[in-house]
Amino acid sequence: MSATSSSPLPSVAASDRFRSDTFPLIFERSSPGRRAARPPVTEGDDMASLLGAEHLRAEPPRLPEVAELDLVRHYTQLAHRQFSIDGNVYPLGSCTMKYNPKLHEDVAERFLDLHPYQDEDSVQGILELLCELQTDLEELTGMDEVSLQPAAGAHGELAGILMIRAFHMANGEGEQRRVVICPDGAHGTNPATAAMAGYDVVEVPTGPDGEVDVEAFQAALGPHVAAVMLTNPNTLGIFETRIEEIAERAHEVGAQLYYDGANLNAIVGRARPGDMGFDVVHLNLHKTFTTPHGGGGPGTGPVGVKSHLAPYLPAPRILQEGERFVVEGERASSIGRMRSFYGNVGNLVRAWAYIRRLGLEGLKRVSTIAVLNANYLRVRMREAGYEIAFDRVNMHEFVARPPAGIRTLDIAKAMLDYGVHPMTVYFPLVVREAMMVEPTETESLETLDAYAAVLAEVLETAQRDPAALAEAPRLTPVRRLDEVAAARRPVLRYAFVDAAD
Amino acid sequence: MDTPDTLHYTRSHEWVTKPENGIVTVGITDFAQDQLGDVVFVELPSVGARFDAGSPAAVIESVKTASDIYAPLAGEITAVNDALDAEPEAINSSPYENGWLFKIRVADPAGWEELLDAGAYEAVAQED
Numbered sequence: 001m002s003a004t005s006s007s008p009l010p011s012v013a014a015s016d017r018f019r020s021d022t023f024p025l026i027f028e029r030s031s032p033g034r035r036a037a038r039p040p041v042t043e044g045d046d047m048a049s050l051l052g053a054e055h056l057r058a059e060p061p062r063l064p065e066v067a068e069l070d071l072v073r074h075y076t077q078l079a080h081r082q083f084s085i086d087g088n089v090y091p092l093g094s095c096t097m098k099y100n101p102k103l104h105e106d107v108a109e110r111f112l113d114l115h116p117y118q119d120e121d122s123v124q125g126i127l128e129l130l131c132e133l134q135t136d137l138e139e140l141t142g143m144d145e146v147s148l149q150p151a152a153g154a155h156g157e158l159a160g161i162l163m164i165r166a167f168h169m170a171n172g173e174g175e176q177r178r179v180v181i182c183p184d185g186a187h188g189t190n191p192a193t194a195a196m197a198g199y200d201v202v203e204v205p206t207g208p209d210g211e212v213d214v215e216a217f218q219a220a221l222g223p224h225v226a227a228v229m230l231t232n233p234n235t236l237g238i239f240e241t242r243i244e245e246i247a248e249r250a251h252e253v254g255a256q257l258y259y260d261g262a263n264l265n266a267i268v269g270r271a272r273p274g275d276m277g278f279d280v281v282h283l284n285l286h287k288t289f290t291t292p293h294g295g296g297g298p299g300t301g302p303v304g305v306k307s308h309l310a311p312y313l314p315a316p317r318i319l320q321e322g323e324r325f326v327v328e329g330e331r332a333s334s335i336g337r338m339r340s341f342y343g344n345v346g347n348l349v350r351a352w353a354y355i356r357r358l359g360l361e362g363l364k365r366v367s368t369i370a371v372l373n374a375n376y377l378r379v380r381m382r383e384a385g386y387e388i389a390f391d392r393v394n395m396h397e398f399v400a401r402p403p404a405g406i407r408t409l410d411i412a413k414a415m416l417d418y419g420v421h422p423m424t425v426y427f428p429l430v431v432r433e434a435m436m437v438e439p440t441e442t443e444s445l446e447t448l449d450a451y452a453a454v455l456a457e458v459l460e461t462a463q464r465d466p467a468a469l470a471e472a473p474r475l476t477p478v479r480r481l482d483e484v485a486a487a488r489r490p491v492l493r494y495a496f497v498d499a500a501d
Numbered sequence: 502m503d504t505p506d507t508l509h510y511t512r513s514h515e516w517v518t519k520p521e522n523g524i525v526t527v528g529i530t531d532f533a534q535d536q537l538g539d540v541v542f543v544e545l546p547s548v549g550a551r552f553d554a555g556s557p558a559a560v561i562e563s564v565k566t567a568s569d570i571y572a573p574l575a576g577e578i579t580a581v582n583d584a585l586d587a588e589p590e591a592i593n594s595s596p597y598e599n600g601w602l603f604k605i606r607v608a609d610p611a612g613w614e615e616l617l618d619a620g621a622y623e624a625v626a627q628e629d
Contacts, residue, residue, distance in 0.1 A: 484564060484590075487562075488589065488590075
């Protein structure tokens with residue numbers, strides 16, 4: 001026996017085969033002819049006669065060939081590399097990464113076997129649930145009618161602005177009103193939505209108190225303005241205290257006031273956009289109402305309106321007629337369908353379960369604790385040496401930044417080595433080196449303290465040894481990515497190792 | 502920060518050369534490129550396009566954010582720096598030379614009074 005082979009430690013090459021941080025791509029696991037399952041072949045089956053010869057490939061597609069266990073291990077290992085709210089704290093500002101209770105999954109599963117083509121009589125249960133959810137969302141937002149159709153927040157925004165456009169056109173003011181006003185701290189989807197609906201965007205600045213500059217806002221208003229898009233609290237986590245004045249001035253010139261519901265978690269159960277003067281609201285059920293998100297969907301973006309915009313709602317809504325629940329027929333003036341059938345029903349069920357489980361008192365506690373948690377973390381970050389943009393009592397989120405000379409990106413990368421997710425960084429654009437933190441109500445005091453301790457330690461390291469953070473992260477499956485090369489020279493296709501051309 | 506005395510500046514961090522035959526060259530400042538971080542994409546205006554002073558004329562996208570670049574003076578675009586398509590990083594490495602963005606034939610010289618000299622611009626950048 002040689003000295004080498006008696007070593008108790010595996011060679012690097014041998015250990016790599018099983019380590020999850022070096023595991024191969026599914027194509028690299030491929031072995032010709034290996035299969036997870038073999039479909040039965042009946043003698044005499046001829047694909048060309050079954051499908052038509054013109055539909056057959058000349059060459060089989062280059063698919064990975066793996067056994068079932070290879071496949072299971074591949075995806076299990078990938079899953080272990082994911083960061084999720086079920087794994088650890090994830091305080092992404094303006095994303096409301098709150099915990100999604102597992103009970104809602106159980107409720108949603110009960111409806112899995114329904115089909116949208118089923119007869120109304122056989123789906124009274126789900127129609128009743130959807131009708132109740134419409135009513136609940138109307139109550140919570142202070143709107144007269146809600147449509148559950150849109151499939152995401154931005155989709156709901158588009159529905160909202162298209163309704164406003166339809167309203168102005170019906171009043172003969174479609175050509176006159178060419179402009180949508182957004183504050184400079186707006187979520188990027190707001191100006192994008194306005195542009196997609198054909199409007200010019202005019203930006204109004206944030207004042208020194210972190211609220212919309214009302215004078216600049218007043219100066220931008222006029223009979224050419226179709227809508228004003230705001231979120232309240234705004235993206236700095238600050239409540240727009242002059243919202244009623246803003247609404248009054250917008251309405252004086254005939255503009256419609258649009259509420260971006262991304263920040264509803266700060267006020268749910270306590271204040272209603274409808275009472276503040278908003279005419280249209282979209283809600284991100286995947287934020288405030290705990291339907292899962294973060295994996296690219298599906299989201300859910302119901303849209304609610306005051307009665308003067310109701311004729312334009314995306315159809316169909318679910319209506320109650322006596323004891324029966326029915327799918328409404330076409331609305332003559334509707335902007336049309338935003339999605340097939342009834343929207344992302346699985347998520348609508350989860351949101352319904354959340355609202356019904358908590359009730360109004362529970363929802364009030366949600367926004368109360370969300371605001372308390374964010375204020376606690378703001379003070380802890382200030383104590384640790386971070387600067388707070390617009391340092392005043394905030395709502396569900398706040399914006400901080402490291403002291404001059406230290407980059408937010410370095411802080412964020414260093415946090416990954418502690419097993420926590422950084423906050424939203426470099427947004428909103430109105431704060432240099434912005435760190436936007438939204439802990440939500442679902443994190444405990446202990447978690448908030450641990451998160452604050454990580455932030456304090458990283459800042460201390462950055463101040464003591466500025467070069468140290470340049471190496472971070474050191475403990476993640478992949479280290480610091482070359483974002484510049486990824487943006488300038490993206491590689492979007494897998495290159496087969498044996499494909500010389 | 503590097504702020505050459507020979508140039509004029511805007512509060513929105515563009516630099517402007519003195520006019521030659523009525524044409525000025527425009528780019529972004531060293532301070533601006535440092536704030537943006539690594540530039541990955543530049544969207545330039547079309548030659549012949551006309552802009553009012555202060556209206557968005559180009560977009561610079563960095564790893565952090567996408568920023569509008571404003572026309573410092575009213576006028577017509579006479580040339581754009583096409584080399585930035587292949588090499589946007591020139592804005593980081595050479596903001597005042599290879600990283601120039603576009604040239605404008607100035608329609609209204611009145612806008613000159615609004616521009617800042619190097620000292621005034623540095624003061625603005627520091628309070629930002």
